[in-house]
Amino acid sequence: MWFIIDPKSKKPSVTLTAFVTGFAVCVAKLLSSGITIGSLKMDKFSGADFAAAVAALGAIYVLRRHKSQKDK
8 A cells, every 4th residue: 555755754644645635535526516427416515515524634634743743
């Protein structure tokens, strides 16, 4: 499995990879919101839903960074 390299520690970062992947999924969901392709209709995904999802992802990443700084 591949992980994105943390720019500061130069080590593979699971939380950075999860944040970037989650952000990409949220953007894709926002862009495809309400689109109908054949019999497949995408559910509505508002800006508030996007903000809540990105805020949750960001909180996990920031809290991980805070914990690692505290442990040093």
